[in-house]
Amino acid sequence: MMLEDEDYLDAICHVIRTETVNAEYAAAITGDNFAAMFAGMEDDYMRARAADVKDISARLIRILSGQDEAELAAAEPSIIVADDLSPSETVQMDKSKILAFVTVHGSTNSHTAILARMMSIPALIGVPLDLNEIGTGMTAIVDGDAGEVIFEPTEAECGEAQKKIESEREKLRLLGELRGKANETRDGRKINIYANIGSVSDVGYVLENDAGGIGLFRSEFLYLGRDDFPSEEEQFAAYRQVVQMMGQKKVVIRTLDIGADKQADYFALGKEDNPAMGYRAIRICLKQPEIFKTQLRALLRAAAYGNLSVMYPMITSAEEVRQIYAIVGEVEQELKAAGVPYRMPEQGIMIETPAAVMISDELAEMVEFFSIGTNDLTQYTLAIDRQNQKLDDFYNPHHPAILRMIQMVVDNAHKCGKWVGICGELGADTALTEAFVDMGVDELSVAPPMVLKVREKVRAM
Ligand code: PEP
Ligand code: MG
Numbered sequence: 165m166m167l168e169d170e171d172y173l174d175a176i177c178h179v180i181r182t183e184t185v186n187a188e189y190a191a192a193i194t195g196d197n198f199a200a201m202f203a204g205m206e207d208d209y210m211r212a213r214a215a216d217v218k219d220i221s222a223r224l225i226r227i228l229s230g231q232d233e234a235e236l237a238a239a240e241p242s243i244i245v246a247d248d249l250s251p252s253e254t255v256q257m258d259k260s261k262i263l264a265f266v267t268v269h270g271s272t273n274s275h276t277a278i279l280a281r282m283m284s285i286p287a288l289i290g291v292p293l294d295l296n297e298i299g300t301g302m303t304a305i306v307d308g309d310a311g312e313v314i315f316e317p318t319e320a321e322c323g324e325a326q327k328k329i330e331s332e333r334e335k336l337r338l339l340g341e342l343r344g345k346a347n348e349t350r351d352g353r354k355i356n357i358y359a360n361i362g363s364v365s366d367v368g369y370v371l372e373n374d375a376g377g378i379g380l381f382r383s384e385f386l387y388l389g390r391d392d393f394p395s396e397e398e399q400f401a402a403y404r405q406v407v408q409m410m411g412q413k414k415v416v417i418r419t420l421d422i423g424a425d426k427q428a429d430y431f432a433l434g435k436e437d438n439p440a441m442g443y444r445a446i447r448i449c450l451k452q453p454e455i456f457k458t459q460l461r462a463l464l465r466a467a468a469y470g471n472l473s474v475m476y477p478m479i480t481s482a483e484e485v486r487q488i489y490a491i492v493g494e495v496e497q498e499l500k501a502a503g504v505p506y507r508m509p510e511q512g513i514m515i516e517t518p519a520a521v522m523i524s525d526e527l528a529e530m531v532e533f534f535s536i537g538t539n540d541l542t543q544y545t546l547a548i549d550r551q552n553q554k555l556d557d558f559y560n561p562h563h564p565a566i567l568r569m570i571q572m573v574v575d576n577a578h579k580c581g582k583w584v585g586i587c588g589e590l591g592a593d594t595a596l597t598e599a600f601v602d603m604g605v606d607e608l609s610v611a612p613p614m615v616l617k618v619r620e621k622v623r624a625m
Pocket of ligand 2: 539
């Protein structure tokens with residue numbers, strides 16, 4: 165779009181004509197001018213566009229001067245340093261080539277950070293860096309635990325890092341001994357520990373870490389990093405593969421939760437002033453049921469192949485659940501009429517809005533399980549945009565309001581004989597594992613690399 169922008173093109177042509185310079189030079193000057201203009205703007209969003217202009221100009225200059233694109237496919241495993249990374253950019257990367265992420269912007273509660281945690285990739289978010297000083301091919305040490313990056317480290321620093329890597333490996337080896345062991349406290353109380361995934365290939369991490377099931381498959385990641393909707397067949401193949409790989413183990417697939425930071429251009433969601441409180445998740449599915457029905461058909465068909473449950477995100481009312489059931493009912497009738505094999509899966513909802521917490525007694529009668537999304541529940545309860553880096557210090561999922569809400573949801577579910585899990589990042593917080601078991605939480609669904617750490621905690625209780 166930028167390269168079709170008349171102002172940008174006119175400016176380049178003008179520099180070529182008036183200064184009689186070559187196109188590369190004109191593109192460089194124009195890029196600098198536009199970037200400076202954006203950088204001087206009041207609005208945070210517009211200011212951040214300076215990096216886009218620089219990026220486009222750099223690519224244009226590279227092409228004009230006949231330099232090759234950096235061969236990413238052939239690149240060795242690397243640390244990615246970027247101004248920012250969107251979830252759609254992150255899901256497209258070849259994970260085997262990423263050693264770590266370092267970004268100047270972004271929040272630790274964003275889906276890019278969540279993706280990194282899921283894949284066990286050290287990630288530093290919101291690091292104040294001058295990207296002009298960092299070049300491809302530099303050496304760096306990224307320490308995710310300490311939140312530190314060192315560029316061009318000394319030999320002594322490399323030695324230190326190597327020691328830390330080895331001690332981390334040893335810790336992982338010890339944790340590995342917990343594979344195959346029960347998630348049981350010393351006095352015999354049990355809790356299920358499942359894992360969160362974003363794609364079919366993540367099932368490898370789930371099995372490697374011996375999770376008891378999948379408590380959250382963020383299906384919207386199948387919709388990101390592409391030009392058009394995934395077809396019913398494509399989705400069916402993905403969901404079936406996951407349930408087949410998991411054998412008898414439970415796989416909870418969350419329906420499309422697109423919107424907010426998870427954007428795909430072809431949805432044409434438009435710009436919103438408050439995207440986190442905007443047109444997202446189940447709201448899109450209820451307003452555009454044709455998108456929802458395609459996914460539901462794929463889910464009901466895949467359910468015939470294993471232990472699949474379906475979960476609906478961002479619920480705020482009983483009426484939404486009734487509307488969902490009406491659409492699911494239509495899909496079921498259509499499959500039946502067409503003679504397509506399917507099975508009705510277990511159906512539950514995410515509890516991630518304060519409204520859903522407050523009416524969880526009523527909702528518990530309507531659904532088969534709850535899964536508490538503490539990431540959004542914290543955002544909506546504390547009125548803190550989880551994407552806003554400036555608020556990371558205020559984002560406190562240990563707030564008593566959140567903990568009391570969890571207890572309330574568990575009690576209301578159990579009164580109706582329903583199970584409750586936690587699938588937000590808080591589920592993996594081992595400082596609270598004991599509290600969750602005490603509250604009666606039935607399941608914790610965590611990033612795969614956290615499964616054995618949580619198990620270790622439970623077994624020590
Ligand atoms: C949550 O909100 O806690 C959750 C699990 O969903 P997501 O992080 O994808 O919004
Ligand atoms: Mg959520």
